[in-house]
Amino acid sequence: MTQQRHRGLRRIGVLVAVPALSALTLAACGGGDEDSGAGGSGGSADGFTFAFENASGGQQNPWQLLADEYAQESGVQIETQGLPPDSYGLTMRTQLQGGNAPDVMMFSPGAGNANAVLPLAEAGYIEELGEESAALVPEGNEPLFEIDGKVYAQPTSIIPVGMVWNSSAASSAGVEVPEDEAAMLDACSTLAADGKSFLAIAGSAPPNMGLMAMAISATRVYAETPDWNEQRSAGDVSFADSEGWQATLQTIVDMNDAGCFQQGAAGGGFDAITQGLTQGTSLGAFVPGAAATELANASPGLDLQVQPFPAADGGDPFVLASPNYALSINASADEGAKEAAREFLAWMAEPENAARFVELQGGVAITGPDENLSPVYEPLADLLTNGDYAPLPNLAWPNPGVYDALSTGVQGLLAGQGDVQSVLEGIDQAWDQ
């Protein structure tokens, strides 16, 4: 009898314990800190939290270094969160909706990337910034930072995008930077015969294909029609009917046929670019200018410069350059953290600090090229000074699908799938989604 009563008690105990434990576990998982406020992730007047992309995960990231310098100078505590670029946009979106996003966040201007700021600002998650930030937006780039005249992101530096060129390897191969397409195709044939390539590309990585197409479009599309994106938004033009875009993609097909890319280019990864450039087996590559600076710093003796991509025959040189990164403040952050974040942005806007960041990141000063222009960008100095550049096109595109359609379409062209016209029609479809 005693045993039976014990057994009965044990059953009741189990019956009570299971739901109680479950409830406690769920409460522990779902419970928030009552004192943490409506949003933000714990920032205060003495500090703030700061998220940015960090591809390598190391402490030498320019955002991290800048935050360290500011913390040391001001005594403000900054809790940094460096995230991989491929999941950065999604993480920020999730955290903003969950109410635990950092107080200061790095974004891409416009709406054409997964980590773009304008859709978030439109949804009310981003704090409006003041005149100090607005004054830094380069002329003509306002639509990438503003909605209805209100600025939501502060640009940090200008990143030129052209063709990263290994000058010493080119000299060894007896090749000079071609001035037009015909000269480039000739150089490609010469180099291919020597077992080298004019360019190294990452054919298996669609973003690199997209960057290549955009860099080429600078001279074929945006040199003649700088407001092409606005015209496309208005429905006045289309990719499929654009002679400039047709010429852009046809150039890629012609380059592939002429052997401008390394062997097995369609399956190459970013390692092919790094190896090709550093070993001198390829003379150039399409990577953002900041990456060229990083690569040059990592490989002493490597003579890298950013060159404009050869213009179409009879065309003029033109490049892409725009503030590709910007800082924003979480609209739900605590007032104290917001104030600390605003002070940080104001500090960043000061010329000497902006110059320091340019030095760390390897870009060009947001106010344009000055005496501190990196030697990597020397070939672009005149173009930048004269204003012969346009913003990275995809920043102004309406959704990330447009760039994806361009990137995968170019990838298909190299792999023998589809043709120029079908790729351009696919990009139009993505634009209209």
Next chain:
Amino acid sequence: MTATMGTPQDTGALVRGSVPAAGGGQPARSRRSRPLITYGRWWWALPAVAMVLLIHYAATAGGALYAFTDWTGIGDFEFIGLDNFRRILDDPDSIGSLQNTLFLAFGFLVLTNVGGLLLALALNRTLKTRYLLRVLFFMPVVLSPLAVSYVWKFIFDFNGPLNDVLGWVGAEPRTWLADPALALWAVLVVMAWQTTGMVMVIYLAGLATVPPEIEEAAALDGASTWRRFRYITVPSVRPSIAIASTLMLIQGLRVFDQVMALTGGGPAGATETLATQVYKETFALSNFGYGAALALVLTMIMLVFSVLQQAATRDRS
């Protein structure tokens, strides 16, 4: 004679109280009397069942609702009826993904089951090194699919060992993962290579139930190897066939890791599957509504094929 009525592990009768316990002269309890072991009542499972319903099914159903919206992952959304499903049918990329998914699923099903059964038959009896070989063939199963895929990516690389071997025999190197005609096959090979060991184990378990005496008797009666396999082995391992084929079909339909690591869905969508497209649309392109619709379609396809497959492999005896 009684020994043949059940396995030594069959304690059902004892637990139900329908037979006397060993060594006891106790009278057998009637079927309607209280069981000897009474630890547990069906309603004890209610909290767990409720949580499963809440977490698995209610949450999934809630997620499926987004398939009927235009949500971009941020801000408000509107219900747009079946527009996302119409877009799937109109989108050649989605149709291509569906075709790739079915190709990989059925190719995977066939390759792993044929390979696994052959390995199991070879390593079932007689071979002295069978235990070592079983371990070797099973080893890829315990590795991470991502790790395996990256190793194979190196093998398939243009400057990788596979092209080196081709070079030794005078063949032209290939861009295995960037060739639309080869990339999908490459993914299938990697999937099958890693999982065949698992299927082998399932079939080995099934073959362990085949009594050698019956096979020997059939052999003495003059039955050929094929007839012994067809009429003795296959019926005996039918439950294993049902399990292995179901698991492989479902695993093939939801393939993701290998595709992402090997090709990322490229070149130009040539190896895109429904699972990778769900990821891309939802998380890379922020089309949460469309991604949810694709996920719902994938779920329905898996459900339908699983039911059909279960029906096809059901033991009709």
